[in-house]
Amino acid sequence: MFNKLVTSLESCPMVQRGEYHYFIHPVSDGVPLVEPALLREVAIEMVRVLDLTRVNKIVVAEAMGIHIGVALSLITDIPLCIVRKRHYDLPGEVALHQSTGYSKGELYLNGIEEGDRVVIVDDVLSTGGTMKALLEGLAVAGAEVRDVLVVIKRGECDIGRDYKALVEIEVDESGVHVKDTFF
Numbered sequence: 001m002f003n004k005l006v007t008s009l010e011s012c013p014m015v016q017r018g019e020y021h022y023f024i025h026p027v028s029d030g031v032p033l034v035e036p037a038l039l040r041e042v043a044i045e046m047v048r049v050l051d052l053t054r055v056n057k058i059v060v061a062e063a064m065g066i067h068i069g070v071a072l073s074l075i076t077d078i079p080l081c082i083v084r085k086r087h088y089d090l091p092g093e094v095a096l097h098q099s100t101g102y103s104k105g106e107l108y109l110n111g112i113e114e115g116d117r118v119v120i121v122d123d124v125l126s127t128g129g130t131m132k133a134l135l136e137g138l139a140v141a142g143a144e145v146r147d148v149l150v151v152i153k154r155g156e157c158d159i160g161r162d163y164k165a166l167v168e169i170e171v172d173e174s175g176v177h178v179k180d181t182f183f
């Protein structure tokens with residue numbers, strides 16, 4: 001059940017980032033506080049919903065994929081690949097351009113080998129810019145993406161493949177509205 005996720009989303013604060021109504025929530029921002037019971041609820045549902053058959057790596061993007069990725073990795077014992085905003089210039093590093101509704105930047109993928117079977121998890125899908133960048137990078141690295149799951153789907157978005165979400169929301173000037181839950 002998504003009692004904690006739904007109720008905390010419906011009461012979370014919002015700020016303007018230019019034209020973008022940005023909601024602030026522990027899963028998507030780490031503030032004001034990530035309660036263990038909320039993180040546990042999210043992690044258990046991620047395990048239930050994801051197809052993890054023969055998956056050997058979980059891929060997340062810095063920063064707000066990390067806490068959910070760690071929770072999932074600890075439960076499943078599947079290693080975590082964190083796509084960083086910092087470059088390391090290691091052999092095989094793949095640089096990606098990320099664009100969101102309020103920012104642009106670079107991401108750097110390391111630790112993926114040809115033939116890896118991965119799942120991608122992220123906190124939010126909004127414009128899809130981040131997810132499309134991750135999918136492109138994983139294709140370049142030669143990984144097979146077995147499943148994609150976001151905790152919070154914000155509006156409609158085509159990322160060129162199927163994906164799963166735990167909750168779907170809409171955001172306007174009055175706040176966050178939970179439209180649907182998928183469980």
Ligand SMILES: O=P(O)(O)OC[C@H]1O[C@H](OP(=O)(O)OP(=O)(O)O)[C@H](O)[C@@H]1O
Nearest residue numbers: 062063064100101125126127128129130
């Ligand atoms: O679908 P999109 O429009 O791409 O938005 C979703 C992305 O935006 C946020 O990342 P952000 O780059 O803000 O960084 P953060 O995780 O460090 O907060 C969030 O963590 C997602 O990765």
Ligand code: HPA
Nearest residue numbers: 021022023024028124126
């Ligand atoms: O409105 C938002 N809040 C938090 N994280 C996000 N990532 C994309 N949009 C948002």
